[in-house]
Amino acid sequence: MVAYPKILLVEDDEDDVFMTKGYLDDSFGKSYFFEHASNVPDALNRANECAYDVFLVDYRLGADNGIDFVRSINQDLKLMVPVILLTGQNDREIDIRAMEAGATDYLVKQNIDAHSLERAIRYSIKQKQSEEHIQFLAYHDALTSLPNRALLLDRLKSTLARFTRNQHHSALLFLDLDNFKTINDSLGHSVGDSLLIEVTRRLNGATREEDSIFRLGGDEFIILLPEISEISEETAIRAQRVAERIMKSINHPIIVGKEPLHIGTSIGITLFAGSDTATPDTILKHADTAMYEAKAAGKNTARFFQHEMESTVKSKLALENELRKAISENQFELLYQPQVCVNTGKMIGAEALVRWIHPENGMISPVLFIPSAEQSGLIHSLGEIVFRTACKELPNFKDIPRISVNISAKQFHAPDFVKKIECILNECDASPENLELELTESAMLADIEDTAVKMKKFRDMGFTFALDDFGTGYSSLTYLKKLPFDVLKIDRSFITDIIESPEHAGIATAVIALGKALNLSIVGEGVETADHLQFLKNEGANSAQGYYISRPISATDLIAWHNQRVAC
Numbered sequence: 001m002v003a004y005p006k007i008l009l010v011e012d013d014e015d016d017v018f019m020t021k022g023y024l025d026d027s028f029g030k031s032y033f034f035e036h037a038s039n040v041p042d043a044l045n046r047a048n049e050c051a052y053d054v055f056l057v058d059y060r061l062g063a064d065n066g067i068d069f070v071r072s073i074n075q076d077l078k079l080m081v082p083v084i085l086l087t088g089q090n091d092r093e094i095d096i097r098a099m100e101a102g103a104t105d106y107l108v109k110q111n112i113d114a115h116s117l118e119r120a121i122r123y124s125i126k127q128k129q130s131e132e133h134i135q136f137l138a139y140h141d142a143l144t145s146l147p148n149r150a151l152l153l154d155r156l157k158s159t160l161a162r163f164t165r166n167q168h169h170s171a172l173l174f175l176d177l178d179n180f181k182t183i184n185d186s187l188g189h190s191v192g193d194s195l196l197i198e199v200t201r202r203l204n205g206a207t208r209e210e211d212s213i214f215r216l217g218g219d220e221f222i223i224l225l226p227e228i229s230e231i232s233e234e235t236a237i238r239a240q241r242v243a244e245r246i247m248k249s250i251n252h253p254i255i256v257g258k259e260p261l262h263i264g265t266s267i268g269i270t271l272f273a274g275s276d277t278a279t280p281d282t283i284l285k286h287a288d289t290a291m292y293e294a295k296a297a298g299k300n301t302a303r304f305f306q307h308e309m310e311s312t313v314k315s316k317l318a319l320e321n322e323l324r325k326a327i328s329e330n331q332f333e334l335l336y337q338p339q340v341c342v343n344t345g346k347m348i349g350a351e352a353l354v355r356w357i358h359p360e361n362g363m364i365s366p367v368l369f370i371p372s373a374e375q376s377g378l379i380h381s382l383g384e385i386v387f388r389t390a391c392k393e394l395p396n397f398k399d400i401p402r403i404s405v406n407i408s409a410k411q412f413h414a415p416d417f418v419k420k421i422e423c424i425l426n427e428c429d430a431s432p433e434n435l436e437l438e439l440t441e442s443a444m445l446a447d448i449e450d451t452a453v454k455m456k457k458f459r460d461m462g463f464t465f466a467l468d469d470f471g472t473g474y475s476s477l478t479y480l481k482k483l484p485f486d487v488l489k490i491d492r493s494f495i496t497d498i499i500e501s502p503e504h505a506g507i508a509t510a511v512i513a514l515g516k517a518l519n520l521s522i523v524g525e526g527v528e529t530a531d532h533l534q535f536l537k538n539e540g541a542n543s544a545q546g547y548y549i550s551r552p553i554s555a556t557d558l559i560a561w562h563n564q565r566v567a568c
């Protein structure tokens with residue numbers, strides 16, 4: 001119960017005012033505030049201006065009646081204040097109408113005494129507090145106490161409704177924290193919770209009082225900058241500034257326990273105004289789309305929504321859905337591209353390259369779907385399919401020294417990757433002796449410690465390793481020396497124009513020398529001409545792969561190709 005309840009009595013009969021005030025004095029002594037209005041308009045004005053704890057309202061008020069007041073309080077002013085209706089007669093119908101309009105209680109004047117009035121006031125206030133609490137829970141996030149999605153949609157609706165009266169532009173910022181999932185999964189949910197609370201604090205610090213912050217759930221937050229300016233450019237500038245301030249503030253390490261944690265945030269921004277036909281849902285969707293663009297642009301950046309983004313996102317989602325279906329129906333096949341010794345022409349191995357055999361569109365190149373598989377996380381299931389297929393086909397390649405399989409960075413760093421590979425080997429009764437795992441520089445650099453630990457485990461099992469696309473990333477010699485690679489593959493882009501570009505020829509020569517110094521076997525990729533092959537031979541590379549030797553071919557063709565070479 002509130003210590004000093006503030007009570008407004010709406011009553012036009014002076015005697016009744018006197019009597020009610022007497023009861024209140026008896027009940028609360030000096031511990032309450034009292035005000036009186038004698039008609040509905042005056043009472044509504046006061047209700048609008050002052051925070052009362054309870055209204056006591058007479059049913060008959062001249063031309064108006066108390067039920068109109070109850071309705072205005074609940075439906076128009078939307079005040080969470082209890083209203084007790086006082087009537088001269090005990091009328092069941094008035095009682096029901098009062099309740100339907102939102103009155104918390106109904107008292108018959110003849111039956112009122114100090115005790116019953118005080119009790120009704122106490123109960124009504126308590127009931128409203130409980131309703132208010134339930135409403136708070138329904139509209140707020142329990143962890144951060146920020147308003148939630150339901151309240152955001154409500155707020156957007158009223159912002160849009162106000163646009164009929166003014167032409168100001170507003171902005172909505174959609175934030176998704178970068179790196180949060182990794183921290184939450186690896187350090188536990190209580191660390192994740194502390195992090196979200198600190199982010200909320202920083203968002204409060206980076207915004208103004210008139211801006212509203214919402215939490216949609218997980219690591220997604222919304223900032224609404226309402227009615228900024230009539231000029232859209234000004235609105236955009238202000239939204240960009242707020243986004244920059246937020247990114248800067250979140251970029252500072254967050255200390256949880258003793259650990260400084262580093263996170264960032266990707267922000268999608270959309271502007272909307274009175275002339276728009278936008279709905280709350282579309283505004284939210286536009287900001288979400290822009291946020292995905294910000295993520296794709298390398299995280300910790302902000303992007304404004306543009307209508308072209310919609311079609312990009314739609315086709316991305318369509319591809320992702322088709323890919324999901326393709327994985328469940330296993331619409332994939334492996335082709336193999338032979339690798340040969342530059343000196344003898346003997347086959348030393350083959351690289352497995354996945355193809356999607358789409359039921360309507362035919363064969364689809366991995367260049368078109370591997371990035372989507374990586375972004376959506378489907379690469380884990382796709383990678384399993386590829387590795388399982390290679391293991392199943394392995395017994396047919398008895399005379400081929402090694403089959404190499406591409407492993408993407410995400411797949412390699414998954415915590416259960418080693419276990420999954422072991423399971424597939426067991427399931428297919430395959431031995432890793434002639435299997436090679438191809439990693440790219442980016443896979444290795446994503447987490448050097450994890451790379452080193454896992455590579456050791458795989459080597460102990462009998463796998464060998466190739467470093468793919470060498471020269472395109474940031475491989476440092478230190479890493480190359482530390483990590484147990486067997487093969488270095490020179491990226492196709494360097495081989496393609498070794499003849500025309502002395503610079504690329506120089507890089508290829510340097511990579512070959514480096515690989516030799518480190519005792520690695522060197523494979524040149526993308527060998528398309530006799531000149532390319534001759535160059536690799538001259539520079540001392542070990543083997544070559546490319547269209548000049550063979551295009552990627554099916555497992556059956558690979559065996560035939562190999563047999564023909566052996567026979568020559």
Ligand SMILES: Nc1nc2c(ncn2[C@@H]2O[C@@H]3COP(=O)(O)O[C@H]4[C@@H](O)[C@H](n5cnc6c(=O)[nH]c(N)nc65)O[C@@H]4COP(=O)(O)O[C@H]3[C@H]2O)c(=O)[nH]1
Nearest residue numbers: 353354365366367386406407408526527528545546547552
């Ligand atoms: N212009 C030209 N191209 C040549 C020549 N020789 C080979 N290629 C192509 O170069 C790519 C070599 O594979 P990569 O560098 O590992 O590059 C691969 C690899 O990064 C990825 N990929 C393919 N299969 C898988 C897979 O099973 N898992 C994962 N994670 N990635 C895969 O997709 C990339 C592209 O694969 P593909 O389209 O099969 O393209 C293959 C191959 O068909 C040539 O002489 N000239």
